Every structure is written in structure tokens, then in C-alpha cells.
Amino acid sequence: MNQSNFCEQCGAPLKPMAQFCGKCGHQVITAAPPPSSPPSAQALNAGGVTAPESEPIIGIIRGLERVKGLGTEVFFLVVTPDRLVFAQIPQAMINSTIQQARADAKQRGKGMFGQVAAQMEWMDIVAERYKTIPVDETLAEQPGNFFIPNTQIKQMVFKSIKSDRNNLLIETQSGKYNYMLGGWKSDERLKEARELLRRVLGAVVK
Numbered sequence: 001m002n003q004s005n006f007c008e009q010c011g012a013p014l015k016p017m018a019q020f021c022g023k024c025g026h027q028v029i030t031a032a033p034p035p036s037s038p039p040s041a042q043a044l045n046a047g048g049v050t051a052p053e054s055e056p057i058i059g060i061i062r063g064l065e066r067v068k069g070l071g072t073e074v075f076f077l078v079v080t081p082d083r084l085v086f087a088q089i090p091q092a093m094i095n096s097t098i099q100q101a102r103a104d105a106k107q108r109g110k111g112m113f114g115q116v117a118a119q120m121e122w123m124d125i126v127a128e129r130y131k132t133i134p135v136d137e138t139l140a141e142q143p144g145n146f147f148i149p150n151t152q153i154k155q156m157v158f159k160s161i162k163s164d165r166n167n168l169l170i171e172t173q174s175g176k177y178n179y180m181l182g183g184w185k186s187d188e189r190l191k192e193a194r195e196l197l198r199r200v201l202g203a204v205v206k
Contacts, residue, residue, distance in 0.1 A: 055080045059196040060130055061124040062189060064168065064179040075179070076123075077129055077193075078138055079200055081150070084170075085135055088144040089126060095120040120205045148172055150201060158194055166190045 014021060023135050061077035064086075074094065078085035085133040105118035130138055152172045159167045161180075170177040181190055198205045 010062070055082060055135055057131055059192075059201055060127045061181075061193045061196065062127050064181055066177075066179050072180075073144070076126060076130060078135060079196055080135060081200065083101060083147045083149050084153070085138060085147045086145060087130060087138050088142045090142065094122060097125050101125060148177070153201060155204045155205055155206060156201065158190065166175065169194070 027165065058079045061079065064075045065072045065075055074089040076087045076089060080088060101122055102115045102119045105115045110118065122156065139147060148170070152174065154171045154173060156171070157169045158181075159169070160166050166181045168179045168181055170179070176178060181193065
């Protein structure tokens with residue numbers, strides 16, 4: 001703890017770490033250290049790196065799927081200059097976004113086909129939302145969200161496994177991550193994803 005070099009009562013010099021003034025006996029008041037600031041985001045499982053307080057969002061890759069048990073988990077990949085942030089999209093969020101998109105289309109006077117087309121754009125709606133909120137807020141949104149520092153990525157390989165299904169393998173210094181990219185507009189999203197990641201990560205993207 002910090003203390004003054006002189007007694008506040010009589011002005012006499014104080015010895016280091018003295019609790020009382022050697023001249024008048026006045027108790028020395030020590031100043032408490034300032035509270036330490038908590039990290040801006042928790043250190044997550046991909047390398048144990050603490051997230052920066054703020055960072056720009058370069059782009060978002062929609063609809064990555066990861067096999068879990070008999071089903072799949074859906075993630076959106078938020079790409080920043082320093083890391084790749086994986087945001088898990090629960091089924092409840094997907095359902096509510098689809099319902100809202102359909103309701104909005106109906107309110108605008110769209111018929112059944114227009115409403116169906118609108119609900120198929122749910123990924124665009126979710127992506128726009130992630131563009132408007134801080135990255136740390138995205139990380140904290142779901143327990144399964146995590147990030148990988150860009151410096152830990154050794155290579156990323158895209159591979160077509162079906163006409164409407166593509167595989168993305170991410171190899172890092174600490175392990176491998178395997179995702180599928182398919183479904184609605186899969187070819188278009190694959191091209192966008194590869195171009196975005198190459199722009200940020202360069203030659204590690206194959």
C-alpha cells in the first residue's frame with residue numbers, strides 16, 4: 001500500500017512502512033490500491049487468450065454446422081482482425097427469427113410465396129444483428145460460444161463433399177475443428193466465406 005512520506009499531523013518525515021509517526025505518534029493512514037479491472041471477456045478454450053475490449057467486425061459467415069450426437073449445432077462465424085468468433089444459434093433463435101420474418105412479410109402485403117421466401121432469409125437477419133452488437137456481447141450470449149485467435153490457425157481447408165454440402169476443416173495449434181456449410185445458397189455462401197477468410201488470414205486458407 002502507498003503512504004505519504006510525511007506525517008499529516010506534524011509534518012515530520014516518516015520511515016518506510018511506518019504505522020505511527022516517530023515524533024508525535026499520529027497513526028499513518030495508508031492509501032488502498034485501486035481495484036483491479038476485470039478482463040473485458042473471459043479467456044475461452046481456444047488458446048486461453050483474453051479478448052480485446054473492442055474490435056471491428058470484418059464479416060460474418062452464416063450457417064456453419066457441427067455434428068453433435070444424432071443432431072447438429074448451427075454456428076455463425078464472426079470474423080475480426082484478431083480472431084474468429086463462433087456464435088452458436090439455438091433452434092429457438094432460428095424459429096423466432098423465421099416467425100418474425102414471415103410476420104413482417106405478411107404485414108408488408110406479401111402472399112404465401114413471399115412469406116416463405118422471407119423466412120428463408122433468416123440467416124441474413126441474424127447476421128445483420130451480429131454486425132450491430134459488440135463482439136464480447138456475442139461471445140457471452142450462449143454458453144457454447146468461443147473464439148480462436150487468428151495467430152493460432154495453421155490452415156483452413158474447404159472441400160466439396162456433395163453438390164449442396166461443403167466441409168470446412170480448421171487446423172489450429174491446439175486442435176482441429178470440423179464444420180459443414182450447406183443448405184440454402186450453399187455455393188454462394190462458400191464463395192463468400194473463402195474470399196472473406198483469405199482476405200483476413202491469407203495463405204492459410206486453401
